[in-house]
Amino acid sequence: MAALSFKDYAIVACGTLIPELNYLKDNGFLDAKIIYTAPGLHQVPEELEKQLQKQLEAAKKLAKKIIVVYGGKYCYINIRDPLRTIDKVIDEMREEGFYISRTDVENCVDMLADGEQRDAIADGQKVWFCTAGWLKYRDQVFKGWDKANANENFPQYTGGGILLDPIGFFDEYALEHVEEILDFSDWASIPLEGRAVGLERLKKVLISAMAEEDRPADG
Structure with missing residues (x-):
């Protein structure tokens, strides 16, 4: 073959x-x-x-x-x-x-981890899942959003935010852009962490x- x-x-x-x-x-x-x-x-x-x-x-x-x-x-x-x-x-x-x-x-989230995988990662918590592009291209993905929009959408995710990461993006990005990650977490009012997936x-x-x-x- x-x-x-x-x-x-x-x-x-x-x-x-x-x-x-x-x-x-x-x-x-x-x-x-x-x-x-x-x-x-x-x-x-x-x-x-x-x-x-x-x-x-x-x-x-x-x-x-x-x-x-x-x-x-x-x-x-x-x-x-x-x-x-x-x-x-x-x-x-x-x-x-x-x-x-x-x-x-x-x-795009479903492309990296299916529902069963995401449920296992969330472990019973209400989690907001995203991919590298949601962080890297934040200005385009959330174009037109202000703090009020963020407050209406993110605080419901009491388990925080998890970036599904099959390529080692999050740790590398954090080395050079840690302030952007902290700024996003502050804006969304939830912590954001990377989680390795295959x-x-x-x-x-x-x-x-x-x-x-x-x-x-x-x-």
Whole structure:
């Protein structure tokens, strides 16, 4: 059986996942062409849709097989048109001769640890989970938020915040940007810590989105 390869694929991903996907690319697992939308667009569905459509058109010029690395439940919520989903946006971009799939997850957190894993990590506490991108691109992810918005959302997480970290990001980031982590914790009124998780979940999610003929026999 040939070695697993994404070389025939283009990936269109949320910029929130830049740290993890670039890590996989730099370490040889993800040999695909990757195009990103801006981080934090879940708050602006119209702009998310616009950028996703633009990047899908760009991806079609790079490959016949495309994987959209976005969640289906929380990444795109259109209040003006609740029946319009991210899959409908993607379906409108399909055309003969192209394979387009989306990662079968709820959101970026779900890409790194599934519900059972998160429950085990939370250990009965109400925890706010995030990924490296939520901290690194905080200004974009929380664009328009003030202290009042933070007070309405974060204090309910009595177990604090946990950054799911499969790439050693948190400890390295803390060495150079500890003041940003402390500032975030103060703003959110909850402590934030990193928790190491493996890359197995993310790899599995990406492999599952491949065309059936490209997946390993046990994928």
